[in-house]
Amino acid sequence: MIAVVKPGLLCTVQDAGRPGWRASGMPVAGAMDRLALAAANLLAGNEPGAAAVELTLAGGTWRFEAPALAALAGADLSATLDGSPLPPWSSFLAPAGSTLAFGACRAGVRAYLAVRGGVAVPPVLGSRSTYTRAAVGGLEGRALRAGDRLPVGRPTGRPPPPQALGPEERPPCGGGARLRVLLGPQEDRFTEEGIATFLGTAWKVTPQNDRMGYRLEGPAVRLRGAADILTDPILPGAVQVTGSGLPIAMMVDCHTAGGYAKIATIAGPDLRLLAQARAGDEVRFAACRQAEAVAALRAERAWIDGLARRVARAAGGKAGSRRAR
């Protein structure tokens, strides 16, 4: 068990998400930064999509009731174990009774705390991810609070030794970002000038950002007509433009359908860069083609597979054949 001594801003149990139920109106949810989730899990000796805790800006204080191999990845929230600093993107052995505490957020927004064996809350519709708006998954479908105790699953295989990614090995996390997009599905609802505005602007992330969507601020993107379309299905990464001409990037908790025209869709591997941006950061969109987006996806999988092999070698087992979902 891991006990929540002091909750952070928004700490929820998340895994690789709950695909397969969109036709029933169930958002996919899951980790906002899927690469950091995979890294934390692999460092902790888990499958990349196992359930971990997603921490947001303020990580709170935690106590390990039993000894555990745990790992952190994603945002740098100034973690300490019994007062000793822990580097971001690293695993560590937590003795029974030890205290994991977080301080100032130095880079990024969301960090993942994985523990060997995974967070063992009961799966709902095939996933342990928390979707708070419908109180589904995680611990009672809600954000964690003081006094909560998280069950830990039974680990399999040989535990890897504690290790850390060097600063140059860590994926970029936090600050401004260039996000690759595929235009569409409704790019024909925008004027040429509107698309040029969308692709040529350094968009400011507003405080209206959460797991459902990020509102961006900048010049109005010109539409050909009304912003409203007949409600149609949406995926995380879709960039809607409302009647005011301002974009909203849809994130993992977004509804399964929406009624605003979507100018573009952020490439899957780049969505994490927006999830790690905070109010005031600037992001730009760069149009890419299918081949480039698929190459980015392949590079993301290769990075995860490479880390899996490295962790498996360190554990003294055979090179891992773990794959991202």
Added chain:
Amino acid sequence: MIRLLSQGEGGITVELGTEVEPVVNARVHALARAVARDLGARVLEVVPSYASLLVVFDPLRTARAPLARRLEALARQVAGAAPEPPRRVVRVPVCYGGELGPDLEEVARRAGLPPGEVVALHAAPVYRIYLLGFTPGFPYLGGLDPRLACPRLDSPRLRTPAGSVAIAGLQAGIYPVESPGGWRVLGRTPLRLFDPAPGAARPFLLAAGEGLRFVPVGREAYEETARAVAAGGFEPEVER
């Protein structure tokens, strides 16, 4: 007119129309079945809405261009066929008015009808479940009598209880979970549209593409069904 729209590297939206029309929506659901039958594991998910179908795939395993060609061919077949009626019609008991249907009187006043007539008109048609969305399991229903059309509440309620049977404009729906909502609530059903309990036999009561009929019941019958639902294993009546 059939259009294929890109939605990221792993999504294609097949648009069969741009209006809310029963015939178009029936084709969307026919296409969803055809895609599942024809493409099997090459697609991960199909997501129907009013007039379009989103097809989700893994671009590392399925190439976009041949998939798009196949989807277009299937869409043409479906567009040429006569639409099928819903395969089953789920009967949904509703206790109208009073504390369970706080907006019934106001809807009646706006429609210029006695409340009993509003209930009769609301419970008359077989609705089509166009899509599920907004919250998990929320059915967007087509077929509301235009005499009942009325605008949303000026200020949405912060909490609309689970089971609330509501209307807005020409739309009808049911709230599966307690959520904020601006629709006008006519009554409440004791059925559970969404059951997220781990290991629940059927997490979602309804499926898009099915039919639905509201059946007015008194408070006593409502409570009795609510108890049966809470006890588990309750099966709603279905017309075939």
